[in-house]
Amino acid sequence: MIKIVNLAKRFGAVEAVRGVSLEVPEGAFLVLVGPSGCGKSTMLRMLAGLEVPTGGLIAFGGDVVSDGEQRWTIEPAKRNAGLVFQSYALWPHMTVAGNVDWPLKVAGWDPAQRSERVGEVLTLLAIYDLANRYPNEISGGQQQRVAIARMIAAKPGILLFDEPLSNLDAKLRVEMRTELLKIHRATGATSVYVTHDQVEAMTMASHVAVMNHGLVEQFGAPRDLVADPATAFVATFLGTPPNNLIAVEPAEGGASFAGGKLLPGLDVDRPVDFMYRAEDFRVSESGNSATLALEYAEASPIAGRYMVTGTVGSLRLTAVVDRAPHLSPGDTIHFHIPDRPAAVFAKNGERLS
């Protein structure tokens, strides 16, 4: 349904997007996730037709809608796509109903159809009562619903979301996640969703593209990305808590933790990073030859288990364990390192095994 080939965007000297290719089927929920400045919003704006790519192409359902080589793009309104802005971009001088109605009016719908459709989407989003209010008279969460109602009113085949939940409080954010997925199913449209919050990506996506420095580091289903991260960046960006990376160096009789402790039986031929999952660590108050001594930093309950963090130097390790240790911050805690790392990454982030 959406096909992106080698897409690139350059603003003067800055390469915001540096050749991205991916493809999702109709009805997919694609999440573009990455830290700020990774190019994800630029991607979305190119999909919306608000920016013209400087390289590559975008096709919706087999039709090319943007061609970077030709510097050519179909204008936003003719792409069968709707966009929810991070700021919601509700027109402050129009009521809720007016905001939803105006795009239909521009599109030339007849009045009867328009008012029927406005009622329909306002009801779908449970904001029918607010129809005559102005945007400044309703809460942030309600504004968010209006923005979504406005987008879906014209029945676009592609729904685009630009960090739509980032201005909401934590509880509302969780509710709106569910709501958004409901709307995604109800419309049957293909959705593209930009966020820096990996939890949103993991919970909502059918497909995730993890972006960094204008490139897609890994593209796939959320489960696969967590199970099998392709790069060190993906490994530490996704998951709650994210995976642990330990820098190790070659040493006689195995690899040595950069701090000096020997990890026997693991041969490495150059400095690399070992990845360990938080749930593979065990912690105890006493150590042995297979443990690393860290300074206990904090523990927080998470779904009946405990997330325990220790630090030594710049290294910070997190384990998920059944019981919180009886320690005070500053005490020594011992992390039992599993025999084998879950993955090994080269210093440039590339996965070795």
Place this chain on the structure above:
Amino acid sequence: MALAAIDGMGRRLFAAPGRFLSVFVLAIAVILIAAPLVKIALVTISPQTIAAWGDVLTSRLSPNLFYKPLGNTLLIGASVAGGCVIIGGFLAWLVMMTDVPFRRTIAVLSTLPFMIPSFAAALAWSVLFRNERVGGQIGFLQGLGMEIPDWLAWGMVPSLIVLITHYYSLTFTVIAAALATVNADLVEAAQMTGASRRRVFFGIILPVTLPAVIAGGSLSFAGGVSNFAVPALLGLPVRMQTLSTRIYGMMEVGQTARGYVIALLLVLISAFFLWLGNRLITGRRSYATITGKGGRAKRFDLGGLRWPLCTLALTISVFATIVPVLVLTASSFAPSASALLSNWTLHYWLGESTPSIAQGLAGIAHNPDILSAIGITIGLGLIVAAAGSAVGLLISYSLVRAKRGFVPTAVSQLCFLPLFIPGIAFGAAYIALYGAPIGPFPALYGTFGLLVLAATAFLLPFAVQTGRAVIQQVSGDLEESARLTGAGFVRRLTAITIPLSARGLTAGALLVFVKIVRDLSLVVLLFTPTMPVLSVVAYRYASEGFAQFANAITVVILLISITVSLIANRLQAKSQPWLQA
């Protein structure tokens, strides 16, 4: 026990100065602003003078006294508002929303006309367009052999043109600020619907900026209605009267009661239209939007119109800013405005008194009246800037601290009242109150003290606004964290608030200084020969036909204003090294 005592003491120290402060600022606001206005109203309803109302409103004289000037005043107000919205709005749109070349230059030039006093522009107009209608020298264009019709030389048309070129920078500033806050997302969301540019402009951008357009329009309306210098210089010679010039005329000929009545009516009219403007823009809708990334809005592509529109904008700006200054400067060297560029002489600047030129008036450097006016004007500016900033800071501090209640509400309403009052009416109110002795206090008329009081009161809205911005910017957490260290009020003010707000305070004081140095409408009634100020001296010379002297003095006023602005900019840059990183 000891704890309780400390607690009691702590609380007393905490609360008492606040109450004292708020009563103190209320007293200041009453003395400076409320009292003169109440007094002028009371004077007109006293038994001896109540007949003045009938004279003004319902007598045989009233068409000439009131209704014709009222008609002219409203015509000026409406035309100036319309013209300013069109020109200021056009320039603001060009600078903020389009890809016109030299945007920064146009933006800077567009804010300048308001810096040039309106009498400077009026004087420059008459240097160029004056004809032989009222006698005296003829202007440059007539001197070139062009026939300048009366309607272009005198009266309504030149007044409107000069007033619009003066006030459009005000609407420009207001509308440009509004356009700057139009979130780019709002426009893009409209583009996503497929709306045409026209439709986006009329359906989204215009309604969203409408409050600013109305605000800009009503401000320039009030400006045009209350302006004194321009109709006085360009209209009075051909007997075109506005309410401002009528007030001046009545006071000059000693019919003060009628003058007061007209002044009160002018205050009411001006306030009514500002209120109306405000009424139109406050409603259920608010235009604060949630912030997003925004900002990267695409500018409207003017295509082939880029350069023509750029030329148009630059032409408007050059004629409103640079041309008047050049014309005035040239005129201060030229013995005859009709030959503006020939026979230049320094007489008007440096010459000794010669009976053959200008009835023996000496040049600025040797003219004791002008020299003392320069001293008095600068002194007045400095004292009012200092006093205004101090009072403004104190008042805003008490307002921010007290937040609500009767006293702070009254203080804040009173402090902004002068914004609604034309300068000449305010001057009349000051004469009504302080022109005669009050109890043991002598009459202040003709003293420096009266000028200081009136000017401080008149500019209080600007001083309070600056003070408020400064306090709000600093106060909050920074001030509270200083309070937690145990620092007292004065210490917090001098160690935290003032250093951090030096930039804002200097800017505010500067604004007050420049405004008072180039003000004519307020001081024209308070002027006495023993206490001359530059703008009134210039006005007098201009009305007596000594245009070169008037123009030379106006150039001095411009030089002072510009120099002070530059010095203040330098000081600001040096006073805040932490901003230069």
